[in-house]
Amino acid sequence: xxxxxxxxxxxxxxxxxxxxxxxxxxxxxxxxxxxxxxxxxxxxxxxxxxxxxxxxxxxxxxxxxxxxxxxxxxxxxxxxxxxxxxxxxxxxxxxxxxxxxxxxxxxxxxxxxxxxxxxxxxxxxxxxxxxxxxxxxxxxxxxxxxxxxxxxxxxxxxxxxxxxxxxxxxxxxxxxxxxxxxxxxxxxxxxxxxxxxxxxxxxxxxxxxxxxxxxxxxxxxxxxxxxxxxxxxxxxxxxxxxxxxxxxxxxxxxxxxxxxxxxxxxxxxxxxxxxxxxxxxxxxxxxxxxxxxxxxxxxxxxxxxxxxxxxxxxxxxxxxxxxxxxxxxxxxxxxxxxxxxxxxxxxxxxxxxxxxxxxxxxxxxxxxxxxxxxxxxxxxxxxxx
Amino acid sequence: xxxxxxxxxxxxxxxxxxxxxxxxxxxxxxxxxxxxxxxxxxxxxxxxxxxxxxxxxxxxxxxxxxxxxxxxxxxxxxxxxxxxxxxxxxxxxxxxxxxxxxxxxxxxxxxxxxxxxxxxxxxxxxxxxxxxxxxxxxxxxxxxxxxxxxxxxxxxxxxxxxxxxxxxxxxxxxxxxxxxxxxxxxxxxxxxxxxxxxxxxxxxxxxxxxxxxxxxxxxxxxxxxxxxxxxxxxxxxxxxxxxxxxxxxxxxxxxxxxxxxxxxxxxxxxxxxxxxxxxxxxxxxxxxxxxxxxxxxxxxxxxxxxxxxxxxxxxxxxxxxxxxxxxxxxxxxxxxxxxxxxxxxxxxxxxxxxxxxxxxxxxxxxxxxxxxxxxxxxxxxxxxx
Numbered sequence: 001x002x003x004x005x006x007x008x009x010x011x012x013x014x015x016x017x018x019x020x021x022x023x024x025x026x027x028x029x030x031x032x033x034x035x036x037x038x039x040x041x042x043x044x045x046x047x048x049x050x051x052x053x054x055x056x057x058x059x060x061x062x063x064x065x066x067x068x069x070x071x072x073x074x075x076x077x078x079x080x081x082x083x084x085x086x087x088x089x090x091x092x093x094x095x096x097x098x099x100x101x102x103x104x105x106x107x108x109x110x111x112x113x114x115x116x117x118x119x120x121x122x123x124x125x126x127x128x129x130x131x132x133x134x135x136x137x138x139x140x141x142x143x144x145x146x147x148x149x150x151x152x153x154x155x156x157x158x159x160x161x162x163x164x165x166x167x168x169x170x171x172x173x174x175x176x177x178x179x180x181x182x183x184x185x186x187x188x189x190x191x192x193x194x195x196x197x198x199x200x201x202x203x204x205x206x207x208x209x210x211x212x213x214x215x216x217x218x219x220x221x222x223x224x225x226x227x228x229x230x231x232x233x234x235x236x237x238x239x240x241x242x243x244x245x246x247x248x249x250x251x252x253x254x255x256x257x258x259x260x261x262x263x264x265x266x267x268x269x270x271x272x273x274x275x276x277x278x279x280x281x282x283x284x285x286x287x288x289x290x291x292x293x294x295x296x297x298x299x300x301x302x303x304x305x306x307x308x309x310x311x312x313x314x315x316x317x318x319x320x321x322x323x324x325x326x327x328x329x330x331x332x333x334x335x336x337x338x339x340x341x342x343x344x345x346x347x348x349x350x351x352x353x354x355x356x357x358x359x360x361x362x363x364x365x366x367x368x369x370x371x372x373x374x375x376x377x378x379x380x381x382x383x384x385x
Numbered sequence: 386x387x388x389x390x391x392x393x394x395x396x397x398x399x400x401x402x403x404x405x406x407x408x409x410x411x412x413x414x415x416x417x418x419x420x421x422x423x424x425x426x427x428x429x430x431x432x433x434x435x436x437x438x439x440x441x442x443x444x445x446x447x448x449x450x451x452x453x454x455x456x457x458x459x460x461x462x463x464x465x466x467x468x469x470x471x472x473x474x475x476x477x478x479x480x481x482x483x484x485x486x487x488x489x490x491x492x493x494x495x496x497x498x499x500x501x502x503x504x505x506x507x508x509x510x511x512x513x514x515x516x517x518x519x520x521x522x523x524x525x526x527x528x529x530x531x532x533x534x535x536x537x538x539x540x541x542x543x544x545x546x547x548x549x550x551x552x553x554x555x556x557x558x559x560x561x562x563x564x565x566x567x568x569x570x571x572x573x574x575x576x577x578x579x580x581x582x583x584x585x586x587x588x589x590x591x592x593x594x595x596x597x598x599x600x601x602x603x604x605x606x607x608x609x610x611x612x613x614x615x616x617x618x619x620x621x622x623x624x625x626x627x628x629x630x631x632x633x634x635x636x637x638x639x640x641x642x643x644x645x646x647x648x649x650x651x652x653x654x655x656x657x658x659x660x661x662x663x664x665x666x667x668x669x670x671x672x673x674x675x676x677x678x679x680x681x682x683x684x685x686x687x688x689x690x691x692x693x694x695x696x697x698x699x700x701x702x703x704x705x706x707x708x709x710x711x712x713x714x715x716x717x718x719x720x721x722x723x724x725x726x727x728x729x730x731x732x733x734x735x736x737x738x739x740x741x742x743x744x745x746x747x748x749x750x751x752x753x754x755x756x757x758x759x760x761x762x763x764x765x766x767x768x769x770x
Contacts, residue, residue: 022641234567256407258671286643
């Protein structure tokens with residue numbers, strides 16, 4: 001399998017305001033996106049890849065002059081890879097409210113001349129899907145061969161089939177859920193409180209103060225990381241290993257400190273938190289976790305997910321979950337499968353035995369990638385591409 | 386079952402320095418404790434109850450003039466209750482480093498005339514047990530009928546059988562583990578980082594600045610609370626309910642806010658965090674989570690828990706776990722049971738099917754309390770009390 005090589009992000013400006021689910025709207029805005037492969041003459045081979053919390057439009061390939069800049073799903077997307085860019089035209093788009101180029105809280109609000117900050121409107125999964133649909137309009141793509149996403153990206157993929165059923169052939173929803181559980185919301189809320197109560201947050205208008213709420217972002221990311229890994233994989237990787245290794249074969253000494261690092265797992269988490277706080281925007285973190293909280297397609301149907309998916313009768317689905325994912329466990333994917341089956345919708349479901357918890361959806365597990373490869377082969381065969 | 390009625394804490398001063406596992410020592414110190422029931426003439430009916438993170442010596446009964454001041458295990462301890470104070474002499478003792486009366490970081494360090502703060506020495510489960518043993522010496526109790534504890538209290542109960550095997554008849558270890566997993570340490574570390582990076586923490590010497598690191602304590606408590614409840618019980622209790630109820634039967638409106646409370650679970654967690662930050666000491670939180678991290682009796686035996694428990698051959702054990710406890714799941718209790726069985730030690734093990742997660746050890750579940758009642762009946766019969 002070859003790599004995609006160097007890729008280049010592109011930007012499109014949108015002049016028409018985007019109405020949002022909250023009732024507000026975003027006036028002029030831009031979306032940053034990348035494409036890989038070639039759109040065929042029939043424009044039938046487009047696959048949209050939706051991103052999760054921490055990712056962006058940069059799905060695959062790398063940037064010229066930037067070593068280690070591979071996209072976040074580079075192991076999946078490329079020539080000869082399961083989502084084969086020799087056959088499919090793959091689109092990655094950065095969502096509104098993000099901090100990676102599309103219009104978001106770090107950018108200047110044209111009404112005030114100041115960064116949006118906390119005034120950036122609350123965006124939902126449905127709003128992102130609407131913005132993605134407009135991007136496809138501009139690219140001249142009427143219908144997607146497939147929409148694909150993991151975690152929060154999977155929610156967008158599901159939402160596509162409900163909002164634009166005539167525009168999607170297949171939906172591939174990985175490691176996701178039909179809504180967040182109370183425990184999921186609880187973890188999001190603790191992360192948000194860590195950010196909001198950081199004195200450098202300034203109600204979300206920290207840009208004007210020349211500071212960043214890094215303490216809060218660090219804690220938020222540490223909490224997130226715990227929920228991305230399985231208990232077992234954390235045990236396997238770190239266990240109770242101390243940061244200080246043994247000296248001359250003797251067991252390592254304990255440091256007896258409450259504030260210094262003693263265990264490897266502490267060192268790992270602090271590193272993840274530090275790194276994240278250097279590049280991620282605090283307001284974006286709030287917006288994206290809120291989009292997760294709000295996603296709940298059954299809500300407008302009295303909590304009945306089967307009724308919600310009645311709108312998706314023309315689609316075909318692949319749903320994938322991972323046995324050790326305790327953030328979005330297999331039982332949550334099975335709820336989606338049940339709602340689809342209730343509607344006699346064509347759905348394939350794979351429950352992958354993988355040790356890596358929620359993070360498994362980003363990793364290169366042969367059974368997982370085998371399922372995706374077979375499914376994309378099927379789509380390609382249908383489309384004769 | 387009658388209540389214990391009003392109880393009164395007592396204080397003992399200790400003049401001899403207590404050597405600590407870290408190599409440091411604590412000079413003069415005091416321990417606050419409570420007792421319920423009557424020590425018999427043979428002094429054979431004493432039961433020590435060890436407390437967990439957030440609790441104290443105030444195990445049962447209530448304080449005169451203070452409504453709702455029942456002790457934290459009042460449902461278990463009292464006349465006619467499973468741990469029957471008509472038969473047993475029950476002792477609750479506040480551990481060193483706590484913020485509820487025994488010597489701890491809020492108190493004045495006689496060497497400096499200032500509160501100990503972050504200079505309070507790191508205390509371990511073993512150090513607490515040593516201090517508890519000295520308290521028993523002063524009370525004239527040579528041997529305990531039983532030592533009992535849940536969670537971190539269960540670790541102290543286990544440690545008693547290893548450090549003072551000749552002084553304990555029975556060990557009852559509930560909802561505990563032979564050491565923390567990487568995930569357990571990870572949650573503790575995030576909580577500690579939230580506290581330590583609160584600008585009001587001042588390296589642990591916040592008392593001198595007239596401030597309290599409440600933001601950090603709130604976040605720490607919120608994280609803790611998530612791990613005390615099971616996913617299912619949180620779902621049952623809160624689900625996705627909104628804080629704003631429905632108006633005139635219409636479904637409640639969403640508020641579309643990233644900073645305001647939207648879901649009931651958020652309201653609950655914020656309340657728990659606020660309440661905790663009003664009374665708990667930040668340095669104590671660091672010390673107690675570190676004591677959890679460090680507990681690992683197998684460590685000095687090359688990681689072999691069976692070899693560690695060889696020291697406890699004269700004891701008998703009751704080990705109890707709860708099916709939905711994901712903080713200290715049944716598998717961790719089974720490790721303890723295995724190590725005991727390997728040593729041909731008499732152990733009873735009960736895995737209670739309870740929905741409440743780790744918190745179940747504090748609740749009044751009939752099967753759980755039935756097991757404890759039967760076990761204490763057995764002890765009483767052996768002692769003819």
